Amino acid sequence: MRGEIMVNYWLMKSEPHVYPWAKLVEDRTTHWDGVRNYQARNIMRDDMKLGDLVLFYHSNCKPPHVAGVAKVSKEGYPDFTAQDPKSKYFDEKASPENPRWIMVDIEAIEEMESVGLPELKQNPSLEGMPLLQRGQRLSVQPVSANHFAIVCKMGGLDTSNL
Secondary structure, X not given: OEOOEOOOEEEEEEOOOOOOHHHHHHHOEEEOOXXXXXXXXXXHHHHOOOOOEEEEEEOOOOXXXXXXXXXXXXXXXXXXXXXXXXXXXXXXXXXXXXXXXXXXXXXXXXXXXXXXXXXXXXXXXXXXXXXXXXXXXXXXXXXXXXXXXXXXXXXXXXXXXX
């Protein structure tokens, strides 16, 4: 918690060949489009709030790893790629009246030393973290404040500066 504002913590997955941490650092901010899972959509629509902190996770690489910390800079709004027939994320059922899919904007806050999935799995303090649960494939998922702080420490970050 910073001041009187309650902060939530999240993990968002991106494949490095699609949108790497370095690109977010270069762009400074981006919209998180293309999420086509209802549970992840609902998190972005209902739960993610301005200023919430995000572990930026590279998936589908060896090893998968946390690369940095971002924050939510714009709360959920319709994912316009769902209504663009030229987009790979086009959904013919999406419309302005029923956009179906939601995105948030995030901005880069701090790079960290890479914290690989094997290291995360070996840390007993991270027991219960959704990322480490068998079969967990959500691209957007909650992280407890305690787990967030542990992962940041593993990556060389002091969360009091975030």
